[in-house]
Structure formats: structure tokens, C-alpha cells
Amino acid sequence: MITVHNLVKRYGMKTVLRGLDFEVQAGEFVALLGPNGAGKTTFLRILASLSRPSLGEVSIAGYRLPGQAAAVRTRLGVVSHLPLLYGDLTAEENLRFFGRMYGVSTVEPRIREVLEMVGLAPRRRDLVRTFSRGMQQRLAIGRAVFHDPDVMLFDEPYTGLDQDASAMLDDVLRSVAASGRTVVMTSHDLMHAEELASRFDILSRGVIGTSVTRKQLGKTNLLAYYKRALLG
Amino acid sequence: MAATLSHRPSKASLMKAVLAITGKDLAAEFRSREIFSAMLVFSLLVILIFNFALELDIATRQSVTAGVLWVTFAFAGTLGLNRSMAVEKDRGCLDGLLLAPVDRSAIYFGKVLSNLVFMLIVEVIVLPVYAFLYNVNLFNVGLLLVILLGSIGYTAVGTLLASMAIQARTRDVLLPILLFPVAVPVLIAAVKASEGFLAANDFSTIYAPLSLLIGYDVIFIAIAYMVFDYVVEE
Numbered sequence: 001m002i003t004v005h006n007l008v009k010r011y012g013m014k015t016v017l018r019g020l021d022f023e024v025q026a027g028e029f030v031a032l033l034g035p036n037g038a039g040k041t042t043f044l045r046i047l048a049s050l051s052r053p054s055l056g057e058v059s060i061a062g063y064r065l066p067g068q069a070a071a072v073r074t075r076l077g078v079v080s081h082l083p084l085l086y087g088d089l090t091a092e093e094n095l096r097f098f099g100r101m102y103g104v105s106t107v108e109p110r111i112r113e114v115l116e117m118v119g120l121a122p123r124r125r126d127l128v129r130t131f132s133r134g135m136q137q138r139l140a141i142g143r144a145v146f147h148d149p150d151v152m153l154f155d156e157p158y159t160g161l162d163q164d165a166s167a168m169l170d171d172v173l174r175s176v177a178a179s180g181r182t183v184v185m186t187s188h189d190l191m192h193a194e195e196l197a198s199r200f201d202i203l204s205r206g207v208i209g210t211s212v213t214r215k216q217l218g219k220t221n222l223l224a225y226y227k228r229a230l231l232g
Numbered sequence: 233m234a235a236t237l238s239h240r241p242s243k244a245s246l247m248k249a250v251l252a253i254t255g256k257d258l259a260a261e262f263r264s265r266e267i268f269s270a271m272l273v274f275s276l277l278v279i280l281i282f283n284f285a286l287e288l289d290i291a292t293r294q295s296v297t298a299g300v301l302w303v304t305f306a307f308a309g310t311l312g313l314n315r316s317m318a319v320e321k322d323r324g325c326l327d328g329l330l331l332a333p334v335d336r337s338a339i340y341f342g343k344v345l346s347n348l349v350f351m352l353i354v355e356v357i358v359l360p361v362y363a364f365l366y367n368v369n370l371f372n373v374g375l376l377l378v379i380l381l382g383s384i385g386y387t388a389v390g391t392l393l394a395s396m397a398i399q400a401r402t403r404d405v406l407l408p409i410l411l412f413p414v415a416v417p418v419l420i421a422a423v424k425a426s427e428g429f430l431a432a433n434d435f436s437t438i439y440a441p442l443s444l445l446i447g448y449d450v451i452f453i454a455i456a457y458m459v460f461d462y463v464v465e466e
Contacts, residue, residue: 050330052465073333082324084331088260100252101332103245127263143328 001026001151001182002047007056009042016042018206019056024199026150029183031197033190033226038203040186044155047184048078061150074102077144077152077181081159083136084143087129091120091139094128095146102147110146118142118172134165141172152176154185158192170195194222202229249334253342257316258349267315271354275308276361283365293366298426301362302382302419305355306412309386312350314407316343317394326398330464340391340460344453347387355379374429374438378445382422385449389414392456395463421445 004022008015016039024030034040045051046058049069058065061075078084085094092111099107115121118138128136137157144152157173158166166189173196177183187193193200200222201211210229217225261267282300286293320326320343329339359379363370390411397406421444428438 048327048331050327050465070333070335073331076331078327078331080324080327082327084324084328086256086260086319086325087323088264089256093256093259097252097256098328098332101249101329101334103248103333 001028001061002184003057003059004047005057007043007046007058008054009039009046009051010054016206017046017053020203020207022201022208024182024184026182027180028199029177029197030185030199030201031193032184032186032201032203033188033193034186034203035230039206040203041155043203044153044184044186048076048153049073074147075150077147077149078155079137079140079144079152079157080155081157083128083140085128085136085139088127090125090127091115091131091142092124094139095143098143099146104147114142114146117145117175119168132165133160134162134168137161137165137169138172141169141176145176149181151182151184154183154187156186156188158187158189166192190222190226200225202226204230246335246338249332249338250342250345253329253339254345254349257343257346260319261346261350266319267312267350268353270315271308271312271350272357274311275304275354275358278304278307279358279362279365290367294368294430295427297362297366297368297370297430298423300366301358301379301426302423304358304362305351305379305383306386306415306419308354308358309347309351309383309390310408310411312354313347313387313390313394313411314397314404316347316350317391317398318403321398321403326464336461336464337457339464340395340456343395344387344391344456347391348383351383351387352380355383368430370430372429375426378422378425378429378442381442381445381449382418382426385418385422385445385452386415388449388456389418389452392452392460392463395460418445418448421448 002022002024004020007017007020009017020043032040042051046053047060049065049072052066060072063071065072089097092115095111095114096107099110104110115124118141120135120139120142123131123135128139131139157169161169170192177196185193185197197214199211199213200217202209212225279300286296320329330336359370393410393414394407397403397410400406421441424441425438425445428441
């Protein structure tokens with residue numbers, strides 16, 4: 001579903017990604033882990049077609065980036081640590097707006113369906129700026145799945161959430177994964193990543209250093225594996 | 233889960249996206265009145281300050297009208313342009329727009345249209361206030377046409393430059409520094425054409441600034457259409 005070969009990203013003299021290779025099969029849930037500055041967000045922004053690679057090949061669902069970016073975007077849902085929502089619009093107005101931007105033909109029934117899914121149906125007519133951080137993040141997931149994408153990208157979705165909101169987000173993420181979508185999530189939060197993902201890739205110094213599936217990890221603690229991978 | 237998609241962006245979907253963005257901006261502004269109130273209060277203050285500062289006789293007031301009006305519109309327009317793009321940047325909404333599978337020029341045209349509507353509403357309120365304070369008759373079809381053309385040119389180039397300035401930390405001061413030099417031709421042409429219509433000059437003397445205004449609008453909209461994708465992408 002996602003194939004990346006020899007990806008390089010430079011910002012002026014600084015090289016952030018150094019020949020990164022990455023592959024994800026349909027239906028996989030991959031947690032992309034790594035220290036600050038490893039290039040996780042840069043990598044995700046390239047997959048999301050928000051940033052152009054300096055070198056290398058990226059294809060999603062058979063479409064190449066950046067050449068076929070519009071086709072990729074129809075198959076992509078993105079959630080970042082920022083909500084990407086308008087505070088002065090209501091929950092349903094936000095979804096209606098993004099539905100029109102994505103050319104979704106059945107907007108009104110879809111709004112009801114998505115708000116039910118993220119548990120915000122009772123607050124559909126409330127302005128988003130009155131929502132808590134956790135509610136905004138749930139609505140952000142609703143916005144991202146609105147056009148029924150095959151691939152979901154999550155960039156640090158737990159940032160700024162308290163325990164209750166994190167638990168709710170876990171539930172929503174589980175339902176997203178259970179729907180058969182391919183998911184790539186960057187996170188510092190190893191506990192949540194360990195609960196949700198089927199594969200763990202560790203990004204360090206601009207390349208994927210190590211990769212392990214849940215099965216291969218067995219009873220090994222992810223934190224212990226992560227520390228070992230970074231050290232050595 | 234099944235939502236039917238029209239995957240390939242078409243001309244129709246470009247138009248729909250433009251209208252969706254403008255509609256969203258107007259709905260959000262209708263609630264917050266953040267941009268509109270700042271532009272309007274600023275405009276009224278400027279014409280009030282000019283009124284007391286100049287204290288001119290009626291004939292001289294007539295001759296400075298075009299200049300005072302366009303200075304007011306340009307400054308108020310800059311406030312609106314800055315705020316309109318800041319709203320997109322602050323909560324990551326610009327990324328949300330860029331992720332949509334539509335031609336990115338739809339974002340540009342949607343923002344131009346909403347900025348133009350804000351600017352025109354402010355102008356519609358400012359003109360009668362100005363006419364009352366300065367005792368000048370501004371209800372001239374030619375002048376209204378110039379205001380429309382000048383506002384289109386100003387918002388066309390202003391929206392493009394605001395999209396660039398928004399990426400910088402010093403965006404509030406950067407936009408006027410970028411915009412005013414580039415907008416000089418549209419402002420000079422608009423002032424000259426406005427003066428011509430207000431003084432009821434022969435059309436042959438107005439033709440040149442009016443042509444410059446139309447040419448500027450067409451050229452800058454075409455340039456913005458070609459480069460907007462690169463401006464907003466990292």
C-alpha cells in the first residue's frame with residue numbers, strides 16, 4: 001500500500017532523511033518511533049503530500065508522489081497534533097466543509113455517521129472552539145475518515161491529551177484499525193503504540209534503523225526493545 | 233463507511249471548492265467578526281484622523297479624496313489579509329486545505345474571494361461616512377468601478393503575499409513590507425482613475441490608469457494561479 005525507496009529530504013544544508021526505505025502492506029498498523037529530530041514528522045508530511053522529497057520514490061495505493069498527489073490525497077486521511085479544524089464553525093459545519101472539499105456526494109448522512117462514530121453527535125451544533133482538546137482530536141479523526149480513506153496517517157495524535165481523552169482516542173483508533181485501513185502513526189508514547197500497532201519501526205538519524213512486528217517482539221517490552229535499538 | 237467520491241478534480245469541483253472556502257470564511261467571520269470589525273474600525277479611524285489633520289477647504293478636500301480613500305482601503309485591506317491567513321495557519325487549517333484533493337489554486341481563489349468580500353463590505357460602509365465627513369459626493373459609477381477593480385488587484389496580490397508571509401514568524405510586519413512595493417502600480421492607477429472620475433475629466437485621461445488597473449488584475453491573478461502551489465508547499 002505504501003512504498004518508499006531511497007527517500008532523501010534536505011532543508012538547505014541540513015539533511016533530515018538520508019535514503020529511507022519503507023514499505024507497508026494493506027491493513028497494517030505501523031508505529032513509527034524515534035527520538036526528537038529523527039525526521040518522523042518530515043517523513044509523514046512527505047507521505048501526506050505536504051512536502052516534496054529532495055530525492056527518492058514514494059508511492060501510495062499505486063500512485064506516485066508528488067506527480068499524482070491529487071489521486072493520493074483522495075485515499076489519505078491525516079490527523080496531526082493540531083486539529084486542522086475551524087474554531088468558529090460547529091462540528092457539523094467543519095465536516096460539511098471538508099466533505100465538500102473532498103467531493104463526498106452523501107455529505108449529510110455521512111456527517112451523522114461520523115459524529116456517531118467519534119461520539120460527538122450530541123455536540124454537533126456546538127462551536128469547535130468550545131470543545132476540549134480530546135473532543136477536538138476525536139473530531140479531527142472524524143474529519144480525516146470522512147471521505148473513507150484507505151490510508152490513515154497520525155502524527156503524534158496523543159500530544160496534549162489527558163488520560164481520559166487518550167483512552168477515548170485509543171478506542172477511536174482501534175475502530176479505525178479494525179475497519180481494515182492501513183495506518184502509520186508517529187508517536188513518543190510507546191505505551192499506546194504498543195497497544196495498537198502491528199509493527200514498530202524505529203527511525204533514527206534519517207533512516208529506519210530497525211523494524212519489528214508484534215509477533216517478533218513476543219513478550220519483550222517495547223520500551224526495552226526501543227532503548228536497545230537506539231543504543232545500538 | 234462507504235462514502236461515494238468523485239476522485240478526479242474537475243472544473244466543477246474546482247468551482248465547488250472555491251465556493252466552499254469562501255462560504256466557510258464568511259460563516260466563520262459572521263460569528264467571530266474578528267476581521268471585519270478590525271478593518272472597519274481602522275478605516276473609520278483613518279478617515280476621521282485625516283479629516284481633523286487636513287482641515288482643508290472644500291475644493292482641496294475634493295482633490296485629496298482619492299488619495300485618502302485608497303490609503304484607507306490599502307491599510308485596512310492589509311489588516312484583513314493578515315488575519316484571514318493567520319486563521320488558517322494558527323490551528324493547522326492550511327494543512328487541512330492542502331490535504332484536500334482539489335487543485336490548490338482553488339484555495340487561492342477561495343481566499344481571494346472572501347478577502348474581496350470583506351474589503352468591499354468595509355468600502356461600502358466607509359464611502360458614505362467619508363462623503364458625510366468631507367462633504368464630497370462619492371456616488372459616481374466610474375468611481376465604484378475603479379474601487380472594484382482596485383480591490384480585486386489588491387486582494388489578488390495581497391492574498392498571494394499573505395500566503396508567503398504566513399510561513400514566517402514575523403508575518404505581521406512582513407506582509408506590508410512585501411505588499412506595498414508590489415501594490416504600488418495598482419494604488420497609483422486606482423488613485424489616478426478615481427481622481428479622474430471624481431473631477432469628471434474626459435475619459436481619454438482616465439483610460440490609461442483604468443487600463444493599467446485591468447492589466448494589473450489580469451497579470452497578477454495569472455501569476456498567482458501559476459505560483460500558488462509552490463508558495464504554499466514546503
